[in-house]
Amino acid sequence: MHEWALAEAIISAVSDVAEREKLREVNSVVVVIGELQQVDRNILRFAIEQLKQGKLAGAKFIIRTERAVFTCRACGYKWPFRGTNLPEEVREIIHFIPETSHAYVRCPACGSPDFDLSGGRGVWIASVRGEG
Amino acid sequence: MSGKGGVGKSLIATTMALLLARDKFRVGLFDVDFTSPTTHVVLNAGGLKPIEEKGIVPPEVYGLKYMSLAFYLGGRALPLRGQELTNILLETLAYTIWGKLDALIVDMPPGISDLMLDMLKYVRRAEYLIVTTPSKMAFETVRKLIMLLKDLGAPVLGVIENMRFSDTEHIKREVETLGERYLGGIGYDMRLEESLGRLDNLLNTRFAAEVGAILRKIVYLKT
Numbered sequence: 533m534h535e536w537a538l539a540e541a542i543i544s545a546v547s548d549v550a551e552r553e554k555l556r557e558v559n560s561v562v563v564v565i566g567e568l569q570q571v572d573r574n575i576l577r578f579a580i581e582q583l584k585q586g587k588l589a590g591a592k593f594i595i596r597t598e599r600a601v602f603t604c605r606a607c608g609y610k611w612p613f614r615g616t617n618l619p620e621e622v623r624e625i626i627h628f629i630p631e632t633s634h635a636y637v638r639c640p641a642c643g644s645p646d647f648d649l650s651g652g653r654g655v656w657i658a659s660v661r662g663e664g
Numbered sequence: 665m666s667g668k669g670g671v672g673k674s675l676i677a678t679t680m681a682l683l684l685a686r687d688k689f690r691v692g693l694f695d696v697d698f699t700s701p702t703t704h705v706v707l708n709a710g711g712l713k714p715i716e717e718k719g720i721v722p723p724e725v726y727g728l729k730y731m732s733l734a735f736y737l738g739g740r741a742l743p744l745r746g747q748e749l750t751n752i753l754l755e756t757l758a759y760t761i762w763g764k765l766d767a768l769i770v771d772m773p774p775g776i777s778d779l780m781l782d783m784l785k786y787v788r789r790a791e792y793l794i795v796t797t798p799s800k801m802a803f804e805t806v807r808k809l810i811m812l813l814k815d816l817g818a819p820v821l822g823v824i825e826n827m828r829f830s831d832t833e834h835i836k837r838e839v840e841t842l843g844e845r846y847l848g849g850i851g852y853d854m855r856l857e858e859s860l861g862r863l864d865n866l867l868n869t870r871f872a873a874e875v876g877a878i879l880r881k882i883v884y885l886k887t
Contacts, residue, residue, distance in 0.1 A: 625736045628720075629755050631698075631748040632733070635740040645743050 539579030600652025667805025
């Protein structure tokens, strides 16, 4: 993932919101990043701090993580990706192509490889607060 | 592609990619049979790893750029449902850096389902090369595939009849009745299996010569 390009896209999207909502200044922005996205949060935070200006200059950017959750289609058991014990190399593969988890992960309750992996993908802006 | 499995799609796709690479074309081979990839067996390339550099840089094998999920599975089975196949296709299409190519050969899974529909939806410039065997059972599914592709306006390059073992021309007639191009037959080659994974041997088989003749026909038709 290109953190600088992502930061530019976030700043641009927030600027559009500020314009549309006629905000004089933006106070806080909540950005959510899926756990499975390969984003270096420190680089992203640094890039956002460097790029924010104008109405966004004083805005506080809060970066949150959305967890990825497995739900077994065979028995209904739910468990978090984070809690799954996998070698680092495999975690990297799953970050890149989450569906490869079906080759490496089994339901802890019933052993099935037939599960749904929900959440943990994408990057979005959850809220923009400011003064009109 | 084909309506049936086991007709030789992967071996024909891989051999075509190798022949193009040998002739100095810039060529990529993308194994889209995500649950059951096999082109790495032909290329003896299962142990390769792509480089991650602002995306995925496919490794080169014998001069062709090669991408397969086999790189990531360590020989494990990958059971997938429909939407997951689509997700993988979009992820790998988005992340793989093919660079400038003269041709990207895509080895499709058998059947008329998710990935075929996804290719039609997302890869608008794709052209379809159909593989069958002389078997009436194989052609029963291939006929439906051809009719569907024609209905959808997808460009069909033609049909290859693989594993021929007699001089019968019924597949040629069937294909021409459907208004499609019969690109040629490939004889059943008893020595082919032993050359899998040994690329110099593979390219010297009668099979490769026959694939080459069909390939020249396709390249000629395209230029």
